[in-house]
Amino acid sequence: MKILVYVLGLYLMQDAWGEEQQVIYQYKKYEKFDLGNLEVKGQLIAPGDISVRERERRRFELDLYSRKDFDSFIKKDVESLR
Amino acid sequence: MKHLLILISLSLSMQAFGQKDKKLSMSEVLENKKYYYSALNEYFMETYDKVLIKDDLKRLEDLLYFTGIELLEDYEPSLLQKYPTSSTRFILGRQALQKKNYKKALELFAMVHPDHRYYPEGKLLEAQVYDQQNNPKKRLESYEACQASATSHENSALSEKIKRYYRMVHEICLVNKARHHFKVEEYKESLEAYTKIPKKSYKWPYLLLEMAWVYYQMGDYNRTLGLLTTYKSPLLDTYFFPEAEYLAALSYFRLCLYEDSMTIVNQFYQVYRPRFQALEGVLRKNRKSNDYFYNLMFKPGDELKKHEKFVRSIIIRMKKQTRFSLDANAIYKINQEMRRINNNEKPVIKNMLLPHLAEVKENMTAKINYNAKTDVFQFLEQVPFLSSELFKLNLEIIARKKDLVYSNKKLIADRSRGDYSNVKRSKFEYFWTFQGAFWADELGDYSLGLKSNCQTVRQITEEKE
Numbered sequence: 001m002k003i004l005v006y007v008l009g010l011y012l013m014q015d016a017w018g019e020e021q022q023v024i025y026q027y028k029k030y031e032k033f034d035l036g037n038l039e040v041k042g043q044l045i046a047p048g049d050i051s052v053r054e055r056e057r058r059r060f061e062l063d064l065y066s067r068k069d070f071d072s073f074i075k076k077d078v079e080s081l082r
Numbered sequence: 083m084k085h086l087l088i089l090i091s092l093s094l095s096m097q098a099f100g101q102k103d104k105k106l107s108m109s110e111v112l113e114n115k116k117y118y119y120s121a122l123n124e125y126f127m128e129t130y131d132k133v134l135i136k137d138d139l140k141r142l143e144d145l146l147y148f149t150g151i152e153l154l155e156d157y158e159p160s161l162l163q164k165y166p167t168s169s170t171r172f173i174l175g176r177q178a179l180q181k182k183n184y185k186k187a188l189e190l191f192a193m194v195h196p197d198h199r200y201y202p203e204g205k206l207l208e209a210q211v212y213d214q215q216n217n218p219k220k221r222l223e224s225y226e227a228c229q230a231s232a233t234s235h236e237n238s239a240l241s242e243k244i245k246r247y248y249r250m251v252h253e254i255c256l257v258n259k260a261r262h263h264f265k266v267e268e269y270k271e272s273l274e275a276y277t278k279i280p281k282k283s284y285k286w287p288y289l290l291l292e293m294a295w296v297y298y299q300m301g302d303y304n305r306t307l308g309l310l311t312t313y314k315s316p317l318l319d320t321y322f323f324p325e326a327e328y329l330a331a332l333s334y335f336r337l338c339l340y341e342d343s344m345t346i347v348n349q350f351y352q353v354y355r356p357r358f359q360a361l362e363g364v365l366r367k368n369r370k371s372n373d374y375f376y377n378l379m380f381k382p383g384d385e386l387k388k389h390e391k392f393v394r395s396i397i398i399r400m401k402k403q404t405r406f407s408l409d410a411n412a413i414y415k416i417n418q419e420m421r422r423i424n425n426n427e428k429p430v431i432k433n434m435l436l437p438h439l440a441e442v443k444e445n446m447t448a449k450i451n452y453n454a455k456t457d458v459f460q461f462l463e464q465v466p467f468l469s470s471e472l473f474k475l476n477l478e479i480i481a482r483k484k485d486l487v488y489s490n491k492k493l494i495a496d497r498s499r500g501d502y503s504n505v506k507r508s509k510f511e512y513f514w515t516f517q518g519a520f521w522a523d524e525l526g527d528y529s530l531g532l533k534s535n536c537q538t539v540r541q542i543t544e545e546k547e
Contacts, residue, residue: 059485062478064332065471067295070261071213073288076460077254078210080403081203082152 112435113141118148119419119442120435130161139167150412151200156445168198176207184211202232202251209258222262228255250404253285261292269300284402287313287321294329303333308528320395324354324468331475338493338536340479347472347479358465361392365458375454376447379406393458400457409450416443493535 106114109128112121122145129138146154146169154162154173162170175190188211194204209224229252236248260275276293279286290309297305310330313321327350334343368374378397400406420439423432486492 059481062474062481064335064475064478065328066298066332069265070292070295071265073292074210074213074258074261077257078206080405081206081251081254082405082408 109141113145117419117423117435118145119153119416119439120423121145122149122153123438123442126157126161130164134165139165143167143169147199149415150408152408152412152446152449153442155449156442166193168194168200172198172200172204175204179207179211182214184215187211196231199235202228202235202248202255205231206251206255206258209255218262218266222259225255225259225262228252229259247404250284253279253283257285257289257292264292264296264299267299269296272296287318291323291326291329294326298329298333298336303336303534304530304532306330306333307530307532311528311530320398322392322395324350324358324464327354328468328471328475331472335475335479337532337534338482339532340483340493343475343479347476350469350472355465355469357392358462362462362465365393365462369455369459371451372448373451375458376451379450379454392461396458396461397454400454405453406450409446409453413443413446413450416446491540493537493539 107124107128109121109124112118112124125142125145132138142165146167151169151173154170155177159174159177162174171190171193175187175194178184178187178190188208191204191208191211194201198204205224205228209221209228212218212221212224232248232252232255236245236252239245239248256275256278260272263269263272263275273293273296276289276296279289290312294306294309297303297309307330310326310333312318313323313326327346331343331346331350334340334346378393379401416439420436420443423435423439427435
């Protein structure tokens with residue numbers, strides 16, 4: 001008896017869900033635009049030359065040795081005393 | 083039985099040796115006879131297990147005044163710690179610094195008495211400790227204290243030789259101050275300190291390279307090149323530094339004078355490098371010898387001429403070092419003491435004193451040999467490093483030239499000519515044109531007047547019809 005009630009309940013729920021799926025949307029299949037009749041406010045200009053500002057290509061310099069301290073000279077001077 | 087007889091005879095000879103005053107110890111007798119090196123050794127034998135009194139310490143200082151402290155390097159630090167004198171503290175502080183025990187080194191240098199003869203040098207070493215601890219403020223303070231104390235000691239010194247030593251310490255501290263400013267990028271202050279060193283100073287030729295680097299970092303490449311030109315003077319022909327060649331090439335490069343830069347690079351590769359390599363081959367053969375470099379130092383001038391010019395230059399430069407003078411002087415005095423003992427003393431005394439002196443002399447010889455060897459190899463070790471840097475510079479020049487070709491550009495001039503307008507000078511400086519002769523009073527004041535060639539112009543290509 002209990003099982004019968006469950007099966008019945010399940011059947012009714014499926015029925016209700018099937019009803020929601022029946023909505024059908026319809027879109028316009030054809031639309032006409034009259035471009036000649038369209039008006040755009042603004043200035044009409046013809047495209048000119050495309051110009052790109054010249055920029056020097058970045059190049060990387062080798063890491064050339066440049067002295068930043070004289071630590072080795074300090075050590076040598078102290079050693080040269082005795 | 084034989085040993086007993088030797089001992090009795092030794093004891094009798096010792097008594098006779100010091101018979102004029104029986105209260106005198108053996109070291110005192112030796113000191114009275116002016117056998118200072120023997121007396122010093124005897125002094126340690128007599129006192130190492132004794133409770134020391136003030137007079138004992140004063141005697142040690144007196145003996146060290148004649149022998150110098152170089153000999154103490156061979157004694158065990160644990161023995162020297164027993165003698166709380168400024169000389170021993172100075173030498174122990176030096177050893178602690180070498181072992182990177184900075185805390186101990188600072189403690190020991192702080193205990194050197196301000197009136198003591200090693201106080202200025204102690205301050206110089208103290209500055210080095212602060213340098214290792216990265217404490218620029220304290221480092222600068224120590225240099226200033228070193229300068230002040232060296233000047234005061236110089237003024238009160240009686241002999242010219244000692245005055246010269248303090249002047250040297252003063253100059254090293256002043257130069258180190260200049261180097262300190264350079265490290266923290268205070269270039270004007272650095273130059274100010276460098277220019278205080280007189281041109282007659284032994285240190286001055288070495289400083290030209292350092293000043294050239296200061297000007298380089300300030301962007302004054304003409305001055306850099308001018309200072310390096312000074313090394314071409316006949317007066318300074320023993321001062322050859324591979325680093326100076328590199329810096330000159332680098333400065334020309336910064337002025338975009340690529341051809342001049344390439345000339346120096348090529349000269350280095352074609353002329354200097356093969357000579358360095360040949361020289362290294364000869365020296366490496368003798369690197370394990372205990373006296374090859376020592377003998378090289380003491381060869382007379384004519385014999386030295388047979389050697390490669392670089393070796394001669396390095397040897398001449400090393401001979402001007404204070405360290406060499408002190409060591410050579412110690413050997414001379416030890417020889418004299420040995421000769422006097424040989425001529426005046428009995429065989430038993432000779433047998434007792436001479437072996438020790440021979441050992442001390444051998445140690446000093448080994449020290450000179452080691453120092454000379456280190457200096458020569460340190461010089462030669464720069465060559466591979468600078469060779470690779472010059473190679474990198476060469477590549478950079480080629481890359482720049484290639485870029486110019488690809489961008490259809492050229493440098494504004496093929497070779498920029500000198501002009502006064504390119505020389506940066508202070509209101510106190512006047513200029514005369516260089517007429518191909520180096521005048522002593524002008525040395526170190528040269529500047530080139532080259533215009534930077536780094537501006538580029540479009541290359542005009544003519545089409546053939």
